[in-house]
Amino acid sequence: MTPEEFRRYGRQVVDRIADYLTGVEQYPVRAQVRPGDVRTRLPASPPERGEPYEHLLADLDTVLMPGITHWQHPSFFAYFPSNASGPSILGDLLSAGLGVQGMVWATSPAATELETLVVDWLAELLGLPERFRTDSAGGGVIQDSASSGALAAVVAALHRASGGKAGTEGLTRRYTMYVSSQTHSSLEKAGRIAGLGADNVRSVAVHPETLEMDPAHLRTLIEQDVAAGATPALVCATIGTTSTTAVDPVRAIGELCREHGIWLHVDAAYAGVSAVCPEMRWINDGVAEYADSYATNPHKWLLTNFDCGVLWVADRRPLVDALSILPEFLRNSATESGEVIDYRDWQVPLGRRFRALKLWSVIRWYGAEGLREHIRTGIALAQRFAALVDADPDFELRPHHPFGLVCFRPLRTDALALMEHVNASGQLYLSHTKIGDDVWLRMAIGAPTTTAEHVDAAWEALRAAQSR
Numbered sequence: 001m002t003p004e005e006f007r008r009y010g011r012q013v014v015d016r017i018a019d020y021l022t023g024v025e026q027y028p029v030r031a032q033v034r035p036g037d038v039r040t041r042l043p044a045s046p047p048e049r050g051e052p053y054e055h056l057l058a059d060l061d062t063v064l065m066p067g068i069t070h071w072q073h074p075s076f077f078a079y080f081p082s083n084a085s086g087p088s089i090l091g092d093l094l095s096a097g098l099g100v101q102g103m104v105w106a107t108s109p110a111a112t113e114l115e116t117l118v119v120d121w122l123a124e125l126l127g128l129p130e131r132f133r134t135d136s137a138g139g140g141v142i143q144d145s146a147s148s149g150a151l152a153a154v155v156a157a158l159h160r161a162s163g164g165k166a167g168t169e170g171l172t173r174r175y176t177m178y179v180s181s182q183t184h185s186s187l188e189k190a191g192r193i194a195g196l197g198a199d200n201v202r203s204v205a206v207h208p209e210t211l212e213m214d215p216a217h218l219r220t221l222i223e224q225d226v227a228a229g230a231t232p233a234l235v236c237a238t239i240g241t242t243s244t245t246a247v248d249p250v251r252a253i254g255e256l257c258r259e260h261g262i263w264l265h266v267d268a269a270y271a272g273v274s275a276v277c278p279e280m281r282w283i284n285d286g287v288a289e290y291a292d293s294y295a296t297n298p299h300k301w302l303l304t305n306f307d308c309g310v311l312w313v314a315d316r317r318p319l320v321d322a323l324s325i326l327p328e329f330l331r332n333s334a335t336e337s338g339e340v341i342d343y344r345d346w347q348v349p350l351g352r353r354f355r356a357l358k359l360w361s362v363i364r365w366y367g368a369e370g371l372r373e374h375i376r377t378g379i380a381l382a383q384r385f386a387a388l389v390d391a392d393p394d395f396e397l398r399p400h401h402p403f404g405l406v407c408f409r410p411l412r413t414d415a416l417a418l419m420e421h422v423n424a425s426g427q428l429y430l431s432h433t434k435i436g437d438d439v440w441l442r443m444a445i446g447a448p449t450t451t452a453e454h455v456d457a458a459w460e461a462l463r464a465a466q467s468r
């Protein structure tokens, strides 16, 4: 493709994206296809001869679009939001256009230095502690996802707990880590990948109502494990669990971690970005004093399209020591001078995209003010929906909803059947969770285009479906 052809098709593609965002409401929110529908409509083998780009765009319209679930639809309320925005899409396009590989400083100094700047900016916007900033002992890094951040934290924690030997000698002792039944599955997965064994990922009890981790039970488990000869390596506290946005008592958990020398990872993948609003900073109580690492995803609720997960550490040494390997082909004088950051040492893969560009675009376009307004709108709409549910005797509201997620259930009909009915209608898209044996529906609000009318319409659709 010549640059002139690129210009022609590129304009068409940008126009299409703008048209898509303008008209996204015309689509059913959840894809209406059946398994195999998309694949069987496309040739099984690749073309021998190159094709005009128009052919691809035509297939996009007729074959792929019906198989798209519209995450940017204002009535997408499933899982957690995955916001995109104009500035973030443009930032990602520029990143693709430059096509740089920012594995070490020397392979594109601007990619590294802009990343350092934006993770420090984001730390400031969220009111995160000074020690997470790159000019202190810590620092932040942009990774693909909070799951990768969790794995990096587990590996750093094992490095520290083993006195630096885990990487070279393997796990010669039994190490344990602590999560709750509400912790995201990525933590158990990280424990398995890191070689702890799923049995050594211990599950701490939660409060039956609030679903917060119980620090007293955490203490019991740690003491039992230590008595049995194990070495506790990491505790994960969650701010805003995936199921119900419960907030673990980070301070009490952190005090225990400090007492036993255990790494405290704070997983705030979804909710952490809400701290752009000063009135939400309470969520990070205890983080400044006790967290060794902290993860949040601008790619969920902060207008930055997937992928963009930020991991901060209070001390970058254990992370970098655990993950740095310097093959000969990457030797360079900048790295040897010790004056630069090589982010490949802060993550599992070597290669890295220039993700800082899109986060930088978003922060500059919206400003702190615009980001706060976005979060506040999501929270206010969630409060509005919660009030509607609460006022209806045919529904039960779960009381804890400080962010954009509301959990509720119908009392006169089966929750999963109700959910399937509204999701199949294409008008809105909800997901569910289980607490004990009970199914609850999750209404996660947070798309920048969602308004009170969309929330009210969703509620009307749910009420109509339940009295069907």
Ligand SMILES: *Cc1c(COP(=O)(O)O)cnc(C)c1O
Residues within 6 Å of the ligand: 080, 144, 145, 146, 147, 148, 184, 186, 238, 240, 241, 242, 267, 268, 269, 270, 297, 309
């Ligand atoms: C979404 C989520 C994750 C996983 O995030 P990815 O970026 O998809 O890996 C982890 N923890 C919590 C609490 C989440 O909500």
